[in-house]
Amino acid sequence: MNWEGLIEESGMSAVSSSMFRIVESQEQVATMGLVDSLEEQLLLEQMIEETKPKSESTDKNIHYLLSTPFRYPPLDWGSRFGSKTETSLFFGSKSITTLMCEAAYYRFIFWIGMSSSPSSKLRTQHTVLSVDYKSKYGAQLQLEPFVQHKSILTDSSNYKATQRLGNAMRSFGIKAFEYISARDPEEGINVALFDIEALASKKPVDTTQWFCETDGDQVLFRCDHHNKVYRYPYTFFQIDGKIPQPAN
Template sequence: MENQEQVATLGYVDTLEEQAVLEELLETSKPDYPDTYPNTLHYLLKTPFRYPPLHWGSRFGRIHEPSLFYGGKSLEVTLAESAFYRFVFLRSMEGTAPAAKLNTEHTLFTVGYKTDKGIQLQQPPFSAFTAALRHRTEYSLTQALGTNMREAGVEAFEYLSARSARDELCAALFTPIAFTDQAPQSRENWFCELTQEQVTFKAMGSQQVFSFCLEEFSVNRLFPMPAPSAPRNPV
């Protein structure tokens, strides 16, 4: 993540000094961190809580609510969720995509979480509603559930991914209080290649490749853009 940002800003300036000024200007334009968050918390952990929700909200967050920290509990589900949102990113562009493929760098990191105020939505009684909780196009039930959990003081919860083909688990935090660490336990640089039909990930220094086709995420041959009111894109 940070490597990608530095490369992006360097492309607009001629010197490292100008880059430092540009990054400082960009930083001042971003929302402030909540005062209740510890200064020692690493920015990769607190940044998800910094920004307002997307215009469609998120799976467990409404548009008027603070954002959540979402993560996968395995490498495979993390990449599957990331692949879906790479397609969302590409299909959200206005006009024609700038290139036949987009190559980007990303940081995959791990962090622990623990709380006495948590819920496992993959367990009873919630497991009786698995189909609704994993619905690929309808967020109204999960967003209402997210509001109820937030108001009840839930700090973190686990749930089954809606994007993984298998029963893979994700986790979400309403607050950084549930983190067991002030910084990521590990970090790894990954390359991503994005085309209209496929997302491919490869860790730096590794020969193993993870690929996801657009059709894996389709619903009735349409790509399910997360905005409930937005038209869906034909696959």
Template structure:
């Protein structure tokens, strides 16, 4: 029996799909390590030491580009929409860079207001948006019959239904589902993908990239890229 307000036969709607997905990562880690060293050799050694201190890659992530494998490498005590706390990683992407910015804006703002001493600060960060390819079996939560649960699965604060769904998807072998296709809670109409299986993703050698600068305050998060400006107000 299903663990949520859906029916067992709804999972039979999973279908093979191909999608191009954007994801954003903070682009300042090499700048941070460069401040600590005096030569390229020292920086390379420091990067190797940092790599050795990380958790080992899961077997199904071995050999993949780090932009693909990194989200599967770590568990976190903090939950995300389709990843309960301390459970296996999920790779999140979106069909449009603007949706990536909306999702990142929320998490940057949340980090600011929940950090002692930062609530009245201004944080400026640089992010690389890159495009990967998904090919696998997806469950489209924006299509019938799942679309009837739109408000529940887009709740901005309560992820409990999403967590129940993710656990049930992982536990099912028929059909085996690689990803969940869903609507962003931070940008209405923005389509996102929660990829559960690393091998469903690939990163072409000539994948598109964009550089975005983000400014975060307690009232507003701004993103800028090549003259394009996005603003996300918060309460």
């Protein structure tokens, strides 16, 4: 696939909108169980923070929820648009519905990957944040000419071609791009940022707290603030009888 040719054909386009991102918010709960007081907890969390990779951004005013994704190396399999040797991207979705589809899929991947499944449901707390993004160096993979290759861009488990596209976009200086979700059957739009400069604000526009329950049968997300529940059975993500694993 000549991704470079498609990028040249489409040209870089300005992209700007808002997106949602979900992060697990259990660090304070986890550390509190290891100490006897709030003072000890603060000290422990400071020690943990010092062991984390440093942010490449020189702007100290950027909220940690926005800068953290750029600090860490990729996952073992890389990501859909990044190899194991490239820096991580900031991923999100343009709608809560698409975001929950993506999050539920990875909760199942986490459950499947455990050496032994828990005897009860796995209960976790999460923060959903909204943030604005903006860049004149963008790409919209949900549009022509890229959409002609939708089956490749949304492959359920093979990331080889899309990782090559990601590498090509980096080399062309693209900072932010939009693409069709591979997990949302309604083909909602995801967003990815190569560069922290594509963030249009230095802190989240809004945050909400969510609770998640995961077991071998379903993933459930609940937000009491909005009285919303999203439920995904295991079969929701099945292809040929099993959930596809991320791979490159």
